[in-house]
Amino acid sequence: MRKVRDYDAELKALEDKARALKARRVEQLGQLVTATGADALDMETLAGALLDAVASKDAEAKEAWRAKGSAFFQRR
Template identity: 65%
Template sequence: MRKPRDYDSQLKALDDKAKQLKDARQRQFGELVAATGADALSIEQLAGALIAAAASDLVTREEWRKSGAAFFQRGAKARGGARAKPGGTAANTGGGTSAPAASRAS
């Protein structure tokens, strides 16, 4: 006879994993803001820039994506050729307007 599945523990494990992913994403956004120097902006300026980025046209977003890719490639070369990882920010994982909103539109 089969052992019954423990759905509660599986659901809790999935919830824990989702929380870890969300925390990692938030940390990576913060690291991205600091790495680009955007932490020198006031919170209002940064919010305004992100709102404008989210509302921009596809051509502008593509230009920003290319610029962002070049930023990460320069960072990889500075780290000794290791492949740069934007920390999962290039993949659209849902959510509202977030720091890499412009880089997600590819």
């Protein structure tokens, strides 16, 4: 006889896991802001800089930012 699957329990477990992953990501982003010193900026300035980075179509600028970020993590 086949065991009946509890779809509600499986869905709840997946939702809990997704919630935990999102919380971990938010925590890591906060740690990144603190580690880079960006927490000294006011919220509007930081948000504006991030929005410009996201909207940028300049591949060379993005590559330069990636290289700086990589160097930052290698220093640590």
